Amino acid sequence: MKHLTIGLLSAFALLHSCSAAAEKIALVGGRLIDGTASLPLKNSVVLINDGKVESVGQVDTLEVPEGYRVISTEGHDVLPGLWENHAHLQLTGHANYPHWQANYRDRFVSEIMPAALVQLLLAGVTSVRDLGAPLDDTIAMKQQLADGSLPGPHLYASGPFIQWQVDDWQSSYRWAVQSKAEAIKRIDQLADAGMDIVKLIDHDDMPRELVETIVQHAHKRNLKVVAHAHKPNEIRIGVEVGVDNFEHTGLTTAPGYPEDVLAALRERTATGIFDGLLFWTPTVEGLYTYEEAIKNHEYLDDSCWHRGLKDDTIADIQASLAAPGQLSYKQLVPLRQPTLKRKIEQLRETGVVMLVGTDVGIPMKFHCQTTWHEMAVWVDEMGFSPMETIRAATYWPAVMMGVEDQYGSITEGKVADIIAVRGDVLKYINLLQRVDFVMKEGVVYKENGRVNEVILPAQLRQ
Known part of the structure; x- marks a missing residue:
């Protein structure tokens, strides 16, 4: 699965901050713990379009459409924010x-x-x-x-x-x-x-x-x-x-x-x-x-x-x-x-x-x-x-809070608030101390453990 270089990531983030709604993203390969009572889904695919979860499936059954940026979640657990x-x-x-x-x-x-x-x-x-x-x-x-x-x-x-x-x-x-x-x-x-x-x-x-x-x-x-x-x-x-x-x-x-x-x-x-x-x-x-x-x-x-x-x-x-x-x-x-x-x-x-x-x-x-x-x-x-x-x-x-129709799980139609952690959080819950991927409303704030600093106001960057 492809990974962006730091330079490309910064360029993407600058563009993304101006046109977040246009971004289409596919999270591919990780184990999905979707927040509901469902069992975890191996080799998951989560399609995000216009800040919402468009489709959820698996690598063998859900093809990533053309025009989606693929982010590999292989080796990760994928959870709701x-x-x-x-x-x-x-x-x-x-x-x-x-x-x-x-x-x-x-x-x-x-x-x-x-x-x-x-x-x-x-x-x-x-x-x-x-x-x-x-x-x-x-x-x-x-x-x-x-x-x-x-x-x-x-x-x-x-x-x-x-x-x-x-x-x-x-x-x-x-x-x-x-x-x-x-x-x-x-x-x-x-x-x-x-x-x-x-x-x-x-x-x-x-x-x-x-x-x-x-x-x-x-x-x-x-x-x-x-x-x-x-x-x-x-x-x-x-x-x-x-x-x-x-x-x-x-x-x-x-x-x-x-x-x-x-x-x-x-x-x-x-x-x-x-x-x-x-x-x-x-x-x-x-x-x-x-x-x-x-x-x-x-x-x-x-x-x-x-x-x-x-x-x-x-x-x-x-x-x-x-x-x-x-x-x-x-x-x-x-x-x-x-x-x-x-x-x-x-x-x-x-x-x-x-x-x-x-x-x-x-x-x-x-x-x-x-x-x-x-x-x-x-x-x-x-x-x-x-x-x-x-x-x-x-x-x-x-x-x-009465907002379960929009938030709280990674299911079709919900707002794309999603995190991913490298490893097995159902065995090692403290892996959550290092969240590798953070998405809110389809906007990626952290990827591969790196913060997208360019989309933060200057006083909040490190």
Whole structure:
């Protein structure tokens, strides 16, 4: 199969950036893991035309038509683009949140959020849910992604958190809501601004009728509702009022979830097929591997997270992480870590549908690395199979967001968001740390492990 030289690749990328819709591509030879419940397809052929999957077949049965550029995927697993279901684009690993908000707030749109988006994309993440950022900044990112001036994943965003009380230093990305009228006003503001999600936290501090108003009005405006699950009452109330998706594993050092909480989850998941689905994003890896990271934090020196960031930003982040074992944010983690496996087991037993998400952006967690970290912990430590982990990062997030007719699998008519990895990801899931091929909407951003730098804005190149 033919491979482009670096010079030809750059020339193609320059042309491609101006006429992406005209490009016809055939991915030929790899094993296709399409995101559905189908068995992997050996010697696959995927035809892409005008940014969508035109046909799927095998080398012996589907001929590549004339005019298609052939990209060999021999020796690779071909998968749908990954979803990162719990990201913070305004954060990028710094250990001091008040310092970050005070010193980088005016850089979010120009530097921080674009860097996060392109790092995710080049790591194979073609869809992301950003759960908590200033509204104007999020609007700006959505506009830049839509007009093509900024490369990045499809962005599903919440804008600011909704909660009962907010500290002054957090007020740019968290909204205090304390009345029904204010709740309706804020939900309408989010919906009118093009947000996709309402993020609800500490809702056990709110009057019950206020929580109901938030969830009901969000659903009326076609917004999904995600909620923190740090406390038992957050879960109890969230289940009762119809929250769509819980975030985090929660309950600090408690050995497990109370039985009445588990019973409520089981009842909620038994109410139907898709109408009864309840989603859960456990964000478990950052907790589970923290003690290992203290022993070996060489990954913090990986320059992949420098892409798009200014030198002084990089130096400030590095200084904040100089002593990983002393981070105040993480001091309770060693006591929480032994409880995590049992909590994951309990959640799986209730029938909730798990989604891969990482809380990326929090201290020590970088957008270029974290999604595959989470997937590896699911498989290697938490008892998930590689296939269900892949589907939790591809198919099920699209179902949760109501876009499974366009995204989440490599099937005819879907948007061509596709990645490829050299080797067997069903045996070695951590191969996802080096995604060799990244395509979003038919545009190739990485091929043969090389980034198509020329189609990136200058400040996002390396």
